[in-house]
Amino acid sequence: EFDVKTAFLHGTLTETVYCTQPAGFLDPAHPDHVCRLNKSLYGLKQAPRAWYSCFASRIQSMGFIEAKTDTSLFIYQHGPDSAYLLLYVDDMDP
Numbered sequence: 001e002f003d004v005k006t007a008f009l010h011g012t013l014t015e016t017v018y019c020t021q022p023a024g025f026l027d028p029a030h031p032d033h034v035c036r037l038n039k040s041l042y043g044l045k046q047a048p049r050a051w052y053s054c055f056a057s058r059i060q061s062m063g064f065i066e067a068k069t070d071t072s073l074f075i076y077q078h079g080p081d082s083a084y085l086l087l088y089v090d091d092m093d094p
Contacts (some may be wrong), residue, residue: 011040011050052087059085 064074
C-alpha cells in the first residue's frame with residue numbers, strides 16, 4: 001500500500017485557470033489582478049484528472065499498460081512475470 005499525501009499538487013493543468021490573489025500576497029498596486037495557475041490545487045475541480053494524467057503517463061513510461069476494462073488498473077508484463085497496480089481513493093470529503 002502506498003499513500004500520496006500531496007497527490008493533487010502534482011497535476012499539470014491542461015486548461016487556463018485563474019484565481020484571486022492569495023491572502024498575504026495581495027499586490028496593493030493591482031488589487032483587482034488575478035493569478036494564473038500553472039499547477040493544480042486542492043479543491044480545484046480539475047485536480048483529480050490532472051493528477052491521474054500525470055500518474056498514468058509516469059507509470060506507462062515504466063512499461064505498465066492501462067487495462068481496457070478499468071482505468072484504475074495498470075498491468076506490467078515481462079516474459080512470464082506480471083505485476084498489477086490498482087489505484088483507489090480512500091480520503092473522500094463529503
